[in-house]
Amino acid sequence: MDSHENIKTISIPVLGMTCAGCAVSVESMIGAQEGVKQAAVNYATQKVSVTYDQEATKPENFQKAVQSVGYDLILDTEKGDELQEEVQAGAYNSLKKRTIISGILALPVVMIGMFFMDMPYANYMMMVLTAPIVFYFGKSFFINAYKQAQHSKANMDTLVALSTGIAFLFSLFNTFFPEFWHHRGLHPHVYYEAAAVVIVFIMLGKLLEERAKSNTSSAIKKLIGLQPKTVLLITDQGEKEISIADVKRGDQILVRSGEKIAVDGKVYEGSSYVDESMITGEPVAILKREADKVFAGTINQKGSFRFIAEKVGSETMLAQIIKLVQEAQGSKAPVQKLVDKIAGIFVPIVMLIAVVTLGVWLLLGGENAFSQGMLAMVTVLVIACPCALGLATPTAIMVGIGRGAENGILIKDADALESGYKVDAIVLDKTGTITEGKPEVTELIWVEGPAAALALYKQIFLAMEQNSEHPLAAAIVDELKKQSITAALITNFESLTGKGVSADYDSQLYWAGSHKLLSGQTISSELEQRAQSLQAKAQTVIYFFDESRVLAVAAIADKIKQASKSAVAALQKQGITVYMLTGDNQQTAAAVAGEVGIDRFQAEVLPSDKADFIKQLQSEGKVVAMIGDGINDSQALAQANLSIAMGRGSDIAIDVAKITLMSSDLEQVPKALLLSKKTVQTIRQNLFWAFIYNLIGIPIAAGLLYPFNGFLLNPMIAGAAMALSSVSVVSNSLRLKFASLIS
Template identity: 75%
Template sequence: MSLQENTETISLPVLGMTCAGCAVSVESMIAAQEGVVQAEVNYATQKVKVVYDPKVVTTEDMQKAVQGVGYDLIIDAEKGDEKQKEVQENNYKSLKNRILAAAILTVPVVVIGMFFMDMPYGNYIMMLLTAPVVFYFGKNFFINAFKQAKHQKANMDTLVALSTGIAFIFSLFNTFYPEFWHERGLHPHVYYEAAAVVIVFIMLGKLLEERAKSNTSSAIKKLIGLQPKTVIRIADDGEHEIAILDVKKGDRLLVRSGDKIPVDGRVYEGSSFVDESMITGEPVAVAKQKDDAVFAGTINQKGSFRFVAEKVGGETMLAQIIQLVQDAQGSKAPVQKLVDKIAGIFVPVVMLIAIVTLAIWMLFGGEHAFTQGLLAMVTVLVIACPCALGLATPTAIMVGIGKGAENGILIKDAEALEQAYKVNAIVLDKTGTITEGKPKVTSIKWAHQLPEEQVLLERVFAAMEQNSEHPLAEAIYADFKQYGIDTVSVTDFESLTGKGVLAKYNGKSYWAGSHKILKDIGQVISDDLLQHAKALQARAQTVIYFADQQAVLAVVAIADQVKISSKAAVAELKSLGIEVYMLTGDNEETASAVARQTGIAHFKAEVLPSDKADFIKKLQDEGKVVAMIGDGINDSQALAQSDVSIAMGKGSDIAIDVAKVTLVSSDLLQVPKALQLSRLTVKAIRQNLFWAFIYNLIGIPIAAGILYPFNGFLLNPMIAGAAMALSSVSVVSNSLRLKLAKLN
């Protein structure tokens, strides 16, 4: 029997990961365990999926292996996600408090070190203030560096620990034994401010990462929250409330008014209207009768019904949406990945250069070989501190995000800004994105009536729609109410499922509903109203008829209106060379009408959430960089699959959480601005990284003493510390230039 035949698959939360390099370390440590077939870390969800043989290796073994390099696994299968969230929140609060305390201690150290270095007892004051910053608030850098070193690994923590540790120890020696250098004709400089500033800056970068990481899975949690925790199961001995985890296929379940539907199934008794916007994105609730399908997470409105469970657990459509969103989120790499990769090489190279520098000085340095070699080695480590490198991306991102917020464009993370300027295909949802997302009355055409008769009929019509449970009735009643039309008291009100409503006023019968109601009661409709109704249907508007016992009295047109700015936005995107597509769960006629109104050449109707995601994947396979713009839960899969996901601010919380960009005004004209902001921000990031690397490429050789044989110049570590700070200032200053940019 092969190993694979005995395997199980488990997903475990990981703690302590702060970069893509961390994910690689966790993956490699678990994969190296005997009995593990495959380990795959999803950095977005902070989880590792492991295929393993439980007879050979246990989750406790995996946990110990990961703990050995400074991370941890939560192996509690039932409460793992809750514990992970709790730990992340505690870490974030703790880190924020540590940064604040460290910054308070660092400010006076910088002031003394840069401007009052000759003040009495200045070195001792700086030492006392810097020690807790480096060894208490920054202790995690040293702990993680040590754990990495035990496994012959190095990361950014290693370089931070080395540079700040050596700078502090070197400064400590110079504070207590300055005569060592005086006897050799040298001044004993201290570098406390360099050590403290480095710790604070790097901790600030970690805080930004922690905040982004803690928000990554919030969309998944909200999707899971759509499913009720308990359900009502119907048994031979009555109704029982049970946990949703106990629901099995074939169970008969009861759904009351206002309840969320717990699992996928089929109605066998009762009727109602169900809000399926999370599946279809359409605002109008769907009538449900016997034999109709219902889906988990959708919301029952006014009626109640019973249904048979057909798909439970991970088989439901909601569970599949959750899984697809999770997979799509995890398949993307953040912009910081490039920096992490370079850092993986940068750190050992700098350490090697520092050691080689000391060795060369020892061999060829002459009279003061050790002294000058030690100074050069410390200078290399100080000047090569990764502060500028660490700030290059987050500062530009912070300013870019702030600039976007000023313009009503909320950007979640670097990934969106990294990708948006490359977009050459945009997929638009229809309802709530191109259109307003709410059905409204666009016109009411009456048969020829006397004014006083029409006023009375309007009041009867309003009363019937007020009593109706149908979502379209709400739109009609709201329209009457808007114009101050009062209702009358109607009698014998009756809802005709799937057709409309019936009521009486003063003994006379009136009907309101779809064309189906006309076939049943056979009222006459005038040629004028008939032609008007056909014209409305051709424009994909929903038509409601109001009739009495003799004839049709009025024709009402209801439509989801196209936003005023949508046509202009589509035209502007096309002018930028971007292909525009529209996907909708609505019918072909409505989709075609909206496409014609907005100038969209490519559209697909009657698509499910998975169809949208598949369509985007197809475009990506063709080499396109795709942006998805949507507003509903049904768009969440497609949003997660896309390269750049944009949600409307007035849309669902799930769509906003999944999307990397949110347009506060829900105005499509903001999209070109978002693309321009992306281009400007990426330009700033590239400039920052260029200067950070150029600074190191020039600074490190000079710090090592490459100019000494030619002109006797040896860089003072104090100047190296100032150059390090200057490099950080230059990166921040370059990022701040984004604030002056104008978005057209």
């Protein structure tokens, strides 16, 4: 066997990652295994992609490697995603319970430590309440820190474990042996409240972060759900129901009315209208006849037909959409990576400063060198605890998401907020985004005549359209019913495939359909002129006529939303280039683009074409936002730097998109981009507040001022400063609630 054939790439769900530093640890542990060519962890999707030599190693070795540093892999290829979801949901619920209980226990500790420290047995009460917070509810910090230390690694868990562990043990010593300090002229302070509050704040930060990055895999599950589980296979013995997994190329398959098409193929018998909106995005169903192609996931309407399977399994267009969505989602990183990069440098530096602080005190501290050195070391670790750092991003995200929701802007995660303010190109889908996404009668023009005759014509027209299977018929039915018309009793109704319908009423023959049906019927010059004008605007024209003349002309179109033109103008005013992509024909696309003021557009594009167009813009250095509403937009939405879905669009589009406009109003897009900018500014300000206390406090905590004025920072004050940094971060995030979203 050729060595190249032994190389395999697999995607494995990872459990236990809480920061980008964790992702680096997992990558390095797997990458160090013999036979591994490449290991790449995607923190957003919580998966690792491994390219390895099958003869040199196996996935079980990867699992052992990551387990040694406190993480785990799910190797079940069939149910891996489901198991990962279950484990993550369980971990989230467990963290939520631990945070709530820890908070309840920490409250009396803080009250006693701050206001009632002189009450009898105060230290013992705080000790009893703090011990379960630190060593039971917060035990994961210590376990993870120990596993990291075994491999000479450190992360934020290391700093949390050190600061809280030392603070608790130091307080424990002072509780039982206060005389040690009394003999040296020092008061035996305890810092139980600092240890308890640190644990609670860090767990709260992790909880908020988990909420912000939830629901990452449901879009793929919904796409997969578009495929039916079984199909009707046509055999020599008759029809046979088989699993979709057993369908092979060349199989003959029957599709009945209302069923989903299972695989890609070609019709060889029968005809029907098929809803292909998940492929084209267009609301009008397509007539499928012999030799026409059909696609997996599309929905057959009223008729039935037989087709030959041509592409099955991973070859189908739906499977390709699923694959492209997965790849595009997997290529993104959250804003939290900035915080984790800083933390990766911050943690070892703080640990080094704490050790150096103790060492310097032992060398130069004089009579009380050890006691004051210990105090200084604990103070450094307490004041440097990364609580505010853990809250900096998720609090801003949560407030930003809430602010957006108040304005009808549903923001899914931090990535949207990181990308939004950088956008300089926006790609709009036409149907359902610029337009309403539903065919409606724009004009219904009747010949002049007696009121009674016109009333009868309307009843006949309604009856014929009610019997028609054509998708546009529903628009005419809706329009006539708005006028309180009732259907006449027609006979000999006939569907004329690809042209229209005909029927008898009172021995008189009537037709309704396209221009192809007109053959010598008289049409008034006014009606003809109006029909030509409507067709020039890319509207579909339906003619209603009898044996002698045209009685009515109905124009049907997907109406442009009221706010579309002003929204496009507002985006262009911000310096953003606006593009329109649609699966519709060139004439319709040009008419819509011209009406809303878009100069750059492409027509008759497929889902992969949309994604490729966005890739092209990105290769030119543009930061691209995609706005769409259909399943056909899902891979383009996933490919874009920022994806925005219409709230009335498909579940898949909404699920893939990072931002959803709940009102489907394009004027919300400029607001969403401004909210993104202000949220990112808030996150950066939060990071400043998270560090400013450390930059000022750590040197003072280490004893920098002691040689000059004898000042040594009390760990109690250090704990207060740490809490103050967290309050500053949360308060700054809350300012977003009152930020203006009008540029």
